[in-house]
Ligand code: BJW
């Protein structure tokens with residue numbers, strides 16, 4: 001059975017994504033050539049300690065990323081994932097990304113494991129604010145209490161949002177096919193998600209330009225850019241569905 005037949009026949013297919021799926025939108029990945037951390041050290045920017053030390057520097061980095069994503073848009077990879085959900089094949093997208101591009105492409109059931117660039121949270125009173133555009137001041141202040149706002153994302157050493165994690169584990173445990181797209185698979189606990197699915201019997205299909213920490217447990221490896229591989233896969237899946245239904 002080839003991958004398209006497998007996906008077309010799946011009863012509970014989910015997609016697990018990382019920064020690679022947004023690369024073709026012009027959003028840099030974290031690791032590897034051109035990655036965000038070639039120029040910035042993670043421990044300087046994506047930790048609570050970094051924020052405590054220099055909130056302005058951390059916010060300038062996040063504002064730069066917000067501006068980049070604001071100007072960018074979903075690419076054919078995001079749209080292919082949304083289409084697989086629209087035709088009833090994919091049940092949910094579990095993403096480590098904070099850019100909101102899956103939702104902008106039309107995906108409806110998206111679990112964000114690492115928070116969102118488009119929310120800020122007050123470190124004093126805990127109020128959460130939705131952002132519809134990049135912040136103007138860095139660091140921004142809480143309109144309610146004047147406290148410092150922080151990006152509502154998950155930094156190193158912080159726990160993942162409990163509801164998102166529980167939904168992801170439940171989806172992974174019930175899945176029969178997981179498309180693992182554009183992630184290095186080195187950041188935990190997120191990287192447990194494909195492993196949990198595999199332990200519960202799911203078939204893993206990886207899409208990546210290079211091998212990752214997930215590749216040794218993947219059943220299929222589709223090498224290439226997700227913006228090219230996924231639209232092709234969708235066309236094949238649709239053909240498969242047509243044949244099965246006729
Ligand atoms: C393409 C492509 C194209 C390119 N098409 N593909 C177990 C073992 C070891 C360590 C730990 C462990 N458990 C916990 C840890 C510590 C730590 C951790 O994982 N460290 C490792 C790095 C060693 N984890 C944590 O600290 C986590 N918290 C935690 O454990 O809390 C414990 C706790 C419990 C209770 C109370 C208190 C504490 C939190 C981790 C948070 C990670 N946050 C970040 C930043 C988010 C905000 C932001 O964006 O600014 O999340 S780090 C960064 O990495 C970001 C990403 O979501 C995440 C994953 O990266 P991703 O998506 O895989 O990107 P890349 O760049 O790594 O890979 C891109 C891939 O795409 C590559 O494979 C390319 O080949 C590919 N690609 N172009 C297809 N066109």
Ligand code: ZN
Pocket residue numbers: 122123124125126127142143144145146147
């Ligand atoms: Zn506040």
